[in-house]
Amino acid sequence: MANEEVKSKLKSFFMSDLGVDGDVLQYDTALFGDEIGLDSVDSLEIISFVDSTFGVSMTGVAKENFQSIDTIAAYIEAHKA
């Protein structure tokens, strides 16, 4: 799966499941900062989505990997089977 496709799926998930406004969500936007404002419950939703969609477990992974769609996609690319 191309990296762009991973990012696109992640963005669609953030918009449809977590209610993030697609107009302000870029691939490098800080997900847990003031602009988007996701919380720890959302992080569990992200882990569940990544696990079920890409087969990559992010349980216990350092929070730096959750900073943006770019960093999550990079982690997926580096760890998918």
Place this chain on the structure above:
Amino acid sequence: MMNIFEISEKIAQRPPFQMIEKVTELVPNESATGIKNVSVNEPYFMGHFPQTPIMPGVLIVESCAQLCSLVIEKPAEDLEKNLYVLLKIDGFKFVKPVIPGDQLEITVNKTKGGGVLVGFDCIVKVNGNVHAKGALTFTSIPKESLGK
């Protein structure tokens, strides 16, 4: 099928906070249907509301959550270390009031699971009519992390 004694072996809640009294159908880790009989003697009706007893919506949600907890089956070593807790309540609607004398027939169906989250769709009926519906999501937390 589970009676009140079998339910009490599976869940920790006790009266007046035991919100499932019978399970009529159970598919472990998939779905269940359970019964909650609503009596005028329940203590919350004293204040909710005087002269107009209506079952609080949060307790209808709790009834659904307790039935979900009966559906979730995990290995004993998992349950020794971890506690499954309610994480999210999504889109709950209380379509019609629940009053004393009503028998809640609650059905829960798992929508996601296997990872860090376990999700259920819940429907609460009285006499075949939908009175409440919504979705609940659970996660597990290490017991040793409680209060820290």
